[in-house]
Amino acid sequence: MMLRLTTAIAASAVGLAQAAYASTDYPLTLTNCGVDFSVTSPPERTVTVGQSATEILYSLGLADRVNGTSVWFNPVLPQFADANEAIERIANDDPSFEAVVNKRPDLVAVQYEWHVGPTGSVATREQFHELGINTYIMPADCDTKDNSTGGDGTRTAAFSTDSIYKGITELATIYDVQDAGEALITDLAAREQRAIVLASSLDLPEDLSAAFWFSSTDLGVSPFVAGQLGAPGYMMEKLGIRNVIESDEEWPTVGWESIARADPDVLVIASMDRRRFPADDIEAKREFLHSDPVTREMNAVKNNRIVEMDAHAMSATMRTIYGLESLAEALSNMSFNE
Structure with missing residues (x-):
């Protein structure tokens, strides 16, 4: 049963990516964590507030579109060490609103809604949007989650890697790199399945x-x-x-x-x-x-x-x-x- 389930997960993830595998038709409008925004072309300058957004963009081959990073917990994945070294780290933890804006980004990609959200410690989404800067929050932090409860928020339903795959697919669409998004999701879904099968084989x-x-x-x-x-x-x-x-x-x-x-x-x-x-x-x-x-x-x-x-x-x-x-x-x- 577990093997059949994980196979279905992998197939679903790959199908999600394949469904989005087409050139992006701009202007593109998305609803992200309850907020609508539009992009008229692939962002050229991106600032990340959160390691998750940073590493996904790197994994999509978009390091050259990132001109500032912040909020780090662990060293960057080894395969991105050289690329990351060439990109300014605005802050190890929370950056200031001014530090992000001074990088003149087209898009701010965010891991946690409590950094950029209704009561964001960096800023609200509206503050960025008023300056013509789009914001994108990783769906894993708002899908099936209520961040209005304070602290790190409360899950309203169990986290699923579907929200990770959704974020990858949407970012790949925003930047018009759907082939890279498909490849990344396929790899992650296969790794997920292998880990579950390994555990199921243990006594x-x-x-x-x-x-x-x-x-x-x-x-x-x-x-x-x-x-x-x-x-x-x-x-x-x-x-x-x-x-x-x-x-x-x-x-x-x-x-x-x-x-x-x-x-x-x-x-x-x-x-x-x-x-x-x-x-x-x-x-x-x-x-x-x-x-x-x-x-x-x-x-x-x-x-x-x-x-x-x-x-x-x-x-x-x-x-x-x-x-x-x-x-x-x-x-x-x-x-x-x-």
Whole structure:
């Protein structure tokens, strides 16, 4: 059943790309995260606010159209290191509105609505549009998600990689590079299927459980852990893992005592370059888990079933599929005979 389902997913994704495989007829009007906008030609100058948008544009062969990037969690994918080095990084974290506008972009491509949205920390979409600058938010952050609840938002339905493929298809159409979009979706769908098939071939416990720890405002305080319906929830559902965190929030804070009582079999911890909080440091996470009197007694810690994953893969991005792969591979090397 799982194999048939994943084959259908891959076929659907490829079909989506093929349906869009035609030259773009400009002017092109799109409804994106509830906002209509039009482009009259392929954007020549793009600023990205979010690593997801950056890496998708690079993957579509559009690095030469990107003249500024911002909001980075992890190093750029190795195959884009040279191209990325030549493009100005406006900010590691949130850029200012002025810094983005000063790059004179035709389009601002955005990962998170809380950066550019109704209460955007960078600006609202209207502020950009009033200057004749279009904005595009990756659908993964607004499809099946309510960002008006504050924080990282709340999922109204489970994240699906369909929203990633939708974003790739729409960006490929905006820039008139549909062949590149088709190739990227085909590759990602195949990788997604292989990871799921690998996990289904393993002799995993029937009630295997896990928790994903992104970060904490300080070590020892309640951590930001993955809810049921976001990208980590998708990974766990596809690989047959139960998420011990029963929340629809994207990244709820849950006390370590509660997590320890749930006692997940596996802990997945985020690795990132960002240093906004002490627990952003992967080594600090590991030291805390092994030294704290509550966490060190957890099954996953005692049995060294701790998986490091790029923080960017834990968000709803193209890299989520890479995270799915790395988790399946990690499970294949674990023993659950205690």
